[in-house]
Amino acid sequence: MLRSISAEWLKLRHTRIGLVLAILPVFSLLIGCFNFYFNQAALQNGWYSLWTQVSLFYGEFFLPILIAICCAFVCRLEHANRNWNMVLASPMPITSLFAAKLFTVSLLILAAQAFFMSMYWTAGRLFSISDAFPMETVVWSLRGWFASISIAALQLGLSIRIRSFATPIGISLCAVFLGLGLYVLNFGLLFPYSLLTIGMGVLSQQGLTPAENLVFMFMNSAFILLFGAWSIRCLKYKDIASS
Template sequence: MQRCISAEWLKLRHSHIWLIMTALPAISVLIGSANYYMNQGVLHNGWYSLWTQASLFYGEFFLPVLIAICCAYVCRLEHLNKNWNMIMTAPVRIAYLFLAKLIVVAALVFLVQLFFALLYYGAGKLFGLTGAFPAETFGWIARGWLASVTISAVQLWLSLVIRSFAVPIGISICAALIGLGMYVAKLGMLFPHSLLTIGMGAISQDRLTQADTILFLTMNTLFLAAVSLIAVRRLKKKDVSA
């Protein structure tokens, strides 16, 4: 397992994925900050108002797209030059191949979450926001990361099945829109992308109740386990398209 993870990191060493990982959160905060600046007349809740503006673009659109790009990229090499044939005959468990990619993407998204939090803090200081930095931010970042791992499993499954680099990203954009609709319809706990909206507090910063938190963790666990099992089973039972 460790060798699989090391191999995945090795493939990213000279890639340009880091540019995307920094650019998308930065663009999100810039757009959110511009909206906050232009609407300060009606946004009077300081740090929380800034969070709604920045996290809305980030959590609803940019982060799902970034996850899809990362997942498509870590599967890109396998789809080139018939590399799947070599990988599938290697003395490595199929489950390890999928889990190694998932762990690497989860680590990348964790770094992105930290970077977004730093940008949010910096933007607040530039605006001269008073009051204590909201402690809820750490919960939003952590829950957003957990939901991101769930979405990563879905996107990895798609990227393993679909050879195209762009198609899984397009599906992610559509899923983000569906997730927003599910959230508005009060069915957010039933769709991975809606879980990201809930976890990040992108629309509502109301504190989750204990029951809601347990349900949030349970649904993420179920989605993550189910999608991972489906992806691994497909790799075991179906011939790869090399």
């Protein structure tokens, strides 16, 4: 397992994935700060008002796209030059291969979350928000990261099956709008993209009750296991189309 993870990190060396991890959070934060700056008369709740602006674009749109990009990126090399054939013919267990990719994507998203939170704190200082920094936002960020893993498990399965780099990203964008609709209809706990909206506190900053937190954790865990099992089964029993 450790060798599989090391191999995944070696593939990311000398790539521009770090630039992607930085650009999307920066872009979303700039949009949110722009809205916050020009609507400060109506946004009077300090850090929480700033969070509503920056997390809306990041958690609802840019983060799911970032997850899809990372998943497509870690499968990019295998799709080139029929490398899937060599990988699947190696003695490495299929489960370890998928788990290593999921673990790698999870760490990349965790780094993006940490970078986003540091920029959020910096933006609050630049806006001279005098209130104490709300630790609830850290909890929301970590919950969003956990929800991201369930999305990553799904996106990895798509990226493994689909040779195109852009197609899984387009599917993720469509799923974002489906997740938003299910959230509005109060079915958010039944779809991983809606769980990301709930976890990040994007549209509602009300805290989850202990029971709701338990259901949130259970549903994310179930999606991770479900999509992980599907992806591993695809690798074991389905032919991978490679160029």
